[in-house]
Amino acid sequence: MSNTKYILGSFADPDEMMHGIDKLQANNISIFDCFTPMPIHGIEAKLGVKPSRLPIAAFIFGALGTTLGFALLFYTMAYDWPMNIGGKPSLPLPNFVPVTFEVTILLCALGMVATFFYRNHLFPGRAPRVMDLRATDDRFIIAIDARENTDHALIDTLLKEAGAVEVKYNERKYVSYE
């Protein structure tokens, strides 16, 4: 049994990579992930990637912002020390709209960025997890879990038939720690 963890098919052309995905899928070989230097239309549907749940996080952070923004105003302006500004009632709802709105936007934006960073392991000082460095430059990578798909010879053939310029057998998942 080899120690290969992942097989990476490296393509120079996105059309050939898409073709490679079709070939692998036709042979019931599950694809772990694909890495491309630019967005490719239709690839999510082909790989069956689920839609991002970032909007849900955005909504929750936005709702939290609304609550906190309003609570701040309510506590400082109406509850703890009711303010009389220009003879308006001490709970002047229209006045509270702009601040509540801004805090909603602020928390929504910051929360989305934080969620995105957390989910993608992008912290300052953290080495990014990359399976093939050239996927950030000029190569289109198909990654296959070598433990789940045992017929490595078939995978090799299929990738090369589809036009892969290189097939790598990696014993580590990420190369970027090195």
Next chain:
Amino acid sequence: MGTHNHHHNYNFSEQFQFAGIAKVLSLVAIVVGIAAIAMGLLSSDHIMVERTYANLLLMGYYFTCVCAAGAFFVALQMVTQSGWSAGLLRIPQAMASVLPIASILLLVIVGLGLTTHNLYHHWHADGLTDPNSPNYDALVAGKAAFLNVPGFLIRQILFMGSYSIFAFILAKLSYNEDLAGGLTSYKKSFKLSAIFLVIFGFTTPIWSFDTIMSLEAHWFSTMFGWYNFAAMWVSGLSAIAIILILVKKAGYMAWVNENHLHDLGKLMFGFSIFWAYVWFAQFMLIWYSNIPEETVYFYKRWEPEYKPWFWLSIIINFVAPLLLLVDRDAKRKNGMMLFVAILLLLGHWLDYYIMIMPGTVESHRGFGYIEICTAIGFVGLFTFLVMSKLSKHPLAAKHHPFLDESLHHQI
């Protein structure tokens, strides 16, 4: 880099057939509208005549605004060099081509309303600007340098005339492009669109000050122009969405899919929020400062006969699209988009109703056959003119440089 630029055999030269039930219904609607307007204008009750004029102004302005929004849409896509919309540009172009007719109609309504004193009587009446007259009104006299009959009419003609010319030429250039090909039309459209947007941006606020805000000439708000622009843009986008969905349902424009609808939905969603933003900015500043000369506008609209409609307008135009279109899937579904677009068109009718009626018929507000039938008549006229125009040219600008990008649009 096209990853799947193989196999699409769309017939870009296909033309919409405007016939059958749609055509009959639009003609019936026009007849219903004309009959109701004639009954209203010939009524012996002067309040009824005034109410008819107010409704004519409402629908005439609405009609012109929606067509102008079509021209604005085309110009915006040209200037931003947008690719996504290239496949559906024929719809706003058809709306833009109707703008000259809409403008003439509004001009007639405004001119007749002014001369018969059924509209704009707050600033156009005998002796308002004469210090020796018992009717003298110092506020109106102070505004007379701007707000006088010749100036008003000249501005109406200049503004709507220039929008109409640009709208017509922009549509014409695209129709020429179908025959000639090449980039000449596109480049010309780009330049013209840039000029048009500058003119349109600076003059539409003044146009709405004249046409709508001057109905209550004592009151003024600098936000009013943007507020009207937001209403115009949302209703124009809704009209484009409705036409697109119905034309697709009839089996045309197979190259437009849920991705394009999604983008239209985003614009409708976003600009409904923008409308609420501008509406609220105007409201809050007036509410906060509480100066009588400013609050008079909202005071009138908070009288019992207007207040429920005032709040209903906010619910339809802001809360409803916010909740109904916030979800991604909702913007990609024909049924939901059609529902929201129709709701927004009804909502902005109510929006204009609340802008216009307190300055014209005031407490004699009504909602009866004249409101309903005038609206039906103008909807029929809009449908008839826009769909006739749409049926005269192919449904895609087949030589548009970004058409291919539009076909592959995916979000």
